[in-house]
Amino acid sequence: MERRRVIFLGPPGGGKGTQARKIAEKSTLLTISSGETLRREIREQSEVGKLAANFVESGLLVPDDVITGVMLEGIKRLPPGAGFILDGFPRTVPQAEALQTGLAAMNMSIDAVIDFTIDDAVIIRRIVNRRVCTKCEEPYNLETRPPKVADVCDICGGALTQRVDDREDVITTRLGAYRAQTAPLVAYYTRLGLLHSVTANQPAERVEAEIRAILESPLSK
Ligand code: AMP
Numbered sequence: 001m002e003r004r005r006v007i008f009l010g011p012p013g014g015g016k017g018t019q020a021r022k023i024a025e026k027s028t029l030l031t032i033s034s035g036e037t038l039r040r041e042i043r044e045q046s047e048v049g050k051l052a053a054n055f056v057e058s059g060l061l062v063p064d065d066v067i068t069g070v071m072l073e074g075i076k077r078l079p080p081g082a083g084f085i086l087d088g089f090p091r092t093v094p095q096a097e098a099l100q101t102g103l104a105a106m107n108m109s110i111d112a113v114i115d116f117t118i119d120d121a122v123i124i125r126r127i128v129n130r131r132v133c134t135k136c137e138e139p140y141n142l143e144t145r146p147p148k149v150a151d152v153c154d155i156c157g158g159a160l161t162q163r164v165d166d167r168e169d170v171i172t173t174r175l176g177a178y179r180a181q182t183a184p185l186v187a188y189y190t191r192l193g194l195l196h197s198v199t200a201n202q203p204a205e206r207v208e209a210e211i212r213a214i215l216e217s218p219l220s221k
Pocket of ligand 1: 012035057061088092095
C-alpha cells in the first residue's frame with residue numbers, strides 16, 4: 001500500500017471500524033481506534049478512563065487534550081516505520097492540528113484521509129442493530145452480519161453486547177457532535193489535498209474495494 005498513514009473519518013456507524021479491521025487483516029497497516037482505546041481505558045479504570053467515561057457514555061466527545069495525548073502515545077509505541085490507520089481520530093479541528101504537530105515532531109505526516117459518506121437514516125438503523133464482542137470488539141450487525149450462534153462471537157467465542165452509547169437516545173447526541181465538531185474536518189483535509197470520499201452505504205466488500213483503490217493509488221508527493 002502506497003498510502004501508509006491514513007485517517008478514517010466519518011459519522012458513527014459509518015463502518016470505519018469494520019473497514020479498518022478488514023484492511024489491516026490483509027495488509028501490514030496497524031489500526032489505532034480511538035473509541036476502542038477509550039473503552040479499554042474505561043474498563044481498566046485508568047486515569048484516562050475516569051476522565052473519559054461520562055463523555056463516552058453520554059455520546060459527547062472527550063476533551064481534545066485527553067484523546068490527543070492518548071492517540072499520540074499510541075502512535076509513538078508503534079514499531080518504527082509502521083504504516084497505520086487512525087480510526088475515529090481526529091474528530092475536531094484542534095485534534096487535527098495537534099496531530100499534524102505531533103506527527104511532524106516524529107518526522108511523519110498523513111498520506112490520506114478516507115471520508116465515509118452515509119445518510120443519517122442508514123446510520124441509525126446500523127447502530128441500533130450493532131452488537132460487539134466484549135472480548136475482541138469484533139463488530140456484528142443483526143441484519144446484515146449476524147453471528148453464527150446468537151450472542152456469541154464467531155471469532156473468539158466472547159459474549160456479544162450492545163454498547164451503552166448505541167442506544168437510540170445517545171445516537172442523536174453522537175450525530176450532533178459529529179455534525180458540529182467533526183464534519184468541519186472534511187473542509188480542513190480537502191484544503192490539505194488529502195481527502196478521499198467513499199460511499200459507505202454499500203455492502204462492506206464494495207466499500208473495502210473503494211478504500212483499497214485509494215490506498216493503492218500512487219502518491220503524488
Ligand atoms: P467510536 O467507537 O469511535 O464511536 O467512539 C465512541 C466514543 O468515544 C465517542 O462517542 C466519544 O465519546 C469518544 N471518542 C472516540 N474518539 C474520539 C475523539 N477523537 N475525540 C473525542 N472523543 C472521542
